Amino acid sequence: MFSFELVPNSPLWKLEIIGSIAEEVGVDGIWLSEHPDNRSSILTACHLLKIFPRLWIGIGVLNPYMFHPLTIAQVAATLSEIAPRRVYIGIGAGDRTSLEKAGIRRSHPLKKVEECVKIVREILEKGSYQDEEIHLRLNFRPRSKVPIYIGAQGGRMLRLAGKIGDGVLVNHTNPALLEFAVNEVRTGVEEANRRIDKLDLVAYLTISMGEDESKALKAAAPYSAYIICGAGREFIERLGMDPKVVEDIRRILRIGDWIRLYQVLPPDYIKATTFIGGVEELKELVARLFKLGYTQIVFGSPFGPRILKALKMIGEVIKYFEEDINRE
Amino acid sequence: MDPERVLRRYLELNEEEQKKLIDGVLEIILSSPNADLVPDEVGWSISNKFRSGELHSLDGFKLLLEAANSCEPMKLKKFLEEVK
Numbered sequence: 001m002f003s004f005e006l007v008p009n010s011p012l013w014k015l016e017i018i019g020s021i022a023e024e025v026g027v028d029g030i031w032l033s034e035h036p037d038n039r040s041s042i043l044t045a046c047h048l049l050k051i052f053p054r055l056w057i058g059i060g061v062l063n064p065y066m067f068h069p070l071t072i073a074q075v076a077a078t079l080s081e082i083a084p085r086r087v088y089i090g091i092g093a094g095d096r097t098s099l100e101k102a103g104i105r106r107s108h109p110l111k112k113v114e115e116c117v118k119i120v121r122e123i124l125e126k127g128s129y130q131d132e133e134i135h136l137r138l139n140f141r142p143r144s145k146v147p148i149y150i151g152a153q154g155g156r157m158l159r160l161a162g163k164i165g166d167g168v169l170v171n172h173t174n175p176a177l178l179e180f181a182v183n184e185v186r187t188g189v190e191e192a193n194r195r196i197d198k199l200d201l202v203a204y205l206t207i208s209m210g211e212d213e214s215k216a217l218k219a220a221a222p223y224s225a226y227i228i229c230g231a232g233r234e235f236i237e238r239l240g241m242d243p244k245v246v247e248d249i250r251r252i253l254r255i256g257d258w259i260r261l262y263q264v265l266p267p268d269y270i271k272a273t274t275f276i277g278g279v280e281e282l283k284e285l286v287a288r289l290f291k292l293g294y295t296q297i298v299f300g301s302p303f304g305p306r307i308l309k310a311l312k313m314i315g316e317v318i319k320y321f322e323e324d325i326n327r328e
Numbered sequence: 329m330d331p332e333r334v335l336r337r338y339l340e341l342n343e344e345e346q347k348k349l350i351d352g353v354l355e356i357i358l359s360s361p362n363a364d365l366v367p368d369e370v371g372w373s374i375s376n377k378f379r380s381g382e383l384h385s386l387d388g389f390k391l392l393l394e395a396a397n398s399c400e401p402m403k404l405k406k407f408l409e410e411v412k
Contacts, residue, residue: 008365010363011363011364011368011371012370013368013371013374013375013385014357014358014363014371016375016378016379017374017375017378017379018358019356020375020378051379130411147356256352305359307355307357307358307359308351308354308355308359309355310360
């Protein structure tokens, strides 16, 4: 299964056009990222679900620091009325940099995500939830099951996702990290006595395609910076990044100095956190990911310095694998 | 950029060249980080025409020129000069 990620930092009319191209090139759905400084992913989902009756829309991801579990359950149930069986909800600890901007400290992320998923799932399945603090009964019924995907990067969150998620949004693009992630999810699945084939294992890739590598790197730089700054120490060490450079990137990102970012962020760091390349290289990566056990590939922003061209290139990759499946 | 001259030039092109020109201007708009500068009513009209398959027309081209001139005037000028 293939999907696109759209970032609601663009006007809705532009997302409509890109969504329309996504539909044309053969994706099954669209994930919308959530950041407090962008348009609301929830309201964007409402709009796009009405515009594209053949696509499912996932919100990836809502975090329990900014969205109370009851709000997430309410949103999911309402969206299921707008588009039954076409709504996925992603829940995760949230992007550290965005949370910092909102003055929120990301404390006890594992516990917060686990509790949130438990509450949201119970409300969606039973229509009510009760514990020592919360007593809630929905006044309406969700119209369909809404699968809950867990957004994860680090080992412990990936294992938790394997234990409790209907799907896992693995927020890596680096092949070594994607391999590490599969093993962690498998461990979680085994610990919970579940089966890995019951889980939608999603590689949520950051893509920048184009013929000119320097332009592709430039387009990917802000995305790479967010990934690096949101990552834990485990991830930084695994990729062999210099903590001092990472701290510099974090400081620059906080003040939004993009020109300085291009000077400080090493191209190797961008390549380690995003996909930079052409059609053949992307085919190789996707084939490798399917072999590792991934069941869904998300082609995520920025796509490339020339979006229309990059989307056509991604379309070629999708077509190649669809023909491959048909041959089998 | 003299809009009337650009539109005259558009009408002189054959269908394939017109399509290429429209795709080029659309690329400038979609790749721009300044799309918020495009007036919303122009953006919605472009999307409606794109999704109904009517963007490849003189009206579609006019809308695209207005949008690209709002968000990437220098890139649009350079692109149109290359077309000449």
